[in-house]
Amino acid sequence: MDQMKVSTAAVRASGLSRQYGATKALDNVDLTLERGITGLLGPNGAGKTTLLSILATVNEPDAGQVSVFGLDPRDGAERVEIRRRLGYLPQELGYHRHFTVAGFLDYIAILKEITDRRRRADEVARVLAAIGLESRARTRIRALSGGMRQRLGIAQSLLGEPELLILDEPTAGLDPEQRLRFRELLSDLPVDPVIVLSTHQADDIAAICPKVVVLLQGQVRFSGTPAELAATAASRVWAADERDPRAHLSWRGGDSRWRHVGDQPPDGAEFVQPTVEDGYLLLSHAAGQR
């Protein structure tokens, strides 16, 4: 906690680069994370997973520095200290399929150094209740549906009340009700952790993230509040009765009128209130033009 007061940002990354063969997954990325939820928005292959795995001390960057609560992951002891405060949901979390739900969480709790048997059982019960899977404690993982496995993955990330929660696409595979429950869960966490979650669902971002970072082709293209991201699309979203070919994207809305997103609105266009998604679409379109 003392380290929190020393540096204003809990997590700081600067100049991160990472290359896989000829592909630049990350290109000179700077990022700071504060207490509260930061949403990482970007298409598939934008480098979200690489960035999160570097923050989770699983991957090493080719260049650049990371500081988590003032600790440097390159130092062995400090890296372990970071991992003690970390909850991580990887994008493709593998499961020991023969484990039961409780057995798997128990196993992860041991890896998180909760070695006392009683404390471990309490902790497993706590996260299972938080995610609403307690009646499935004895079910084998191979018998769970995809959505339940995803919830189990979220549950394991909550073990040990982490101060830094890194969630790679936590809402993938969740139905609308479970997504709402997930939002509720994040708001009800007992400690106020630093949370960073990646998603490609703009409505998740708008609903729960006070801060949003847009990652495109390995570079940070936007960093600010969801309202600011939506505002970047101001007077570039308009409605019309006919389809406008000058728009980058257009679709017919529920009111059977055409909604257009583009850089060249016609004269006298009927502008509509832009959303986070509109801002994101325009950003990614601009990136694609380069």
Add this chain to the structure above:
Amino acid sequence: MTSQSVDPAGARPPVAWAGPPVAGAGAPVAWADGHASEHLLASYAAGTVETVVLWSVEAHLTGCARCRSALSAQVDAGRLARNRSALLVRVALPRQGRGRRLLGRCGVPDYLIDLVAATPSLRRSWLLSVLGVLAVVAGEAATVRYGWVRAGGQLGQARPADAEVLAPFLLVAPLLVLAGVAAAFLPAFDPACRLAVAAPFSGVRLLLVRAVSALAAALVPVIAAAFVVPGPGWLPVALLLPSLALCTFALAAATVMDPRAAAVTAAVLWALPALLLAAAHVPLKIVQPDAQWACAVVIFAAAVVLWLRHDRFEWGWTR
């Protein structure tokens, strides 16, 4: 965390309901018309009635459906849910079996036993396949040997020509041990390896716990089979160093190359000389003194490399 524990029945603050039911004097009514009052049931549910009253309420509840249903309205649903999930988890966690108790008595911490439960080469299916392979090669050796030598030929005194029947066993036995250890440390066999990397538990420690338990689990059937196959009496002992050398070599090599390539290299380094010696009709040479010395040197060198480069395992396998 304590709020999550199952509330023990004994740990309650005593005496809120003093004395027998008294009407008037401002005291809340405990019993009315032969039934427990709402107030009494609330105190009972909260666990704040004194022991004697507790007994009488309990005795009454067993025979009175009306009070039982009135009681359920008084129970704190949140606490009930917490207790329920804690109990469900307790029941779902691995039990204290005989093997566990034995290991515990040998000083193995409880959590380490739970940890190795995730090692594939300790699962029943894996051990059964090891036994199957051993049965085939040992059975083959025994059949051929006893087919050649008339009844009365003594076990343990294999003549040089007879040693040839051991070739398949000598080739396979240490490789089975290597396979068991490789399955314990190759990331391909640990679906949750990314979580293990991001967890504070030391990667080296996890690796060693798994490797040693897999080594022990594989050595038991291999050595037992070495006693059974028709061969020299020292054969079981002679298999120890080569098996250990292969495993330590694979682990050490994994610190400088891809772990899969390391395991394959170790297997080839055993299989190639074993096959060549078998072709030269002297398969036993692979476990005779010269080879034992070579194995000892390999173990020493591998131990040095592991000591110097063990940090490599802390980052995980992703690089």
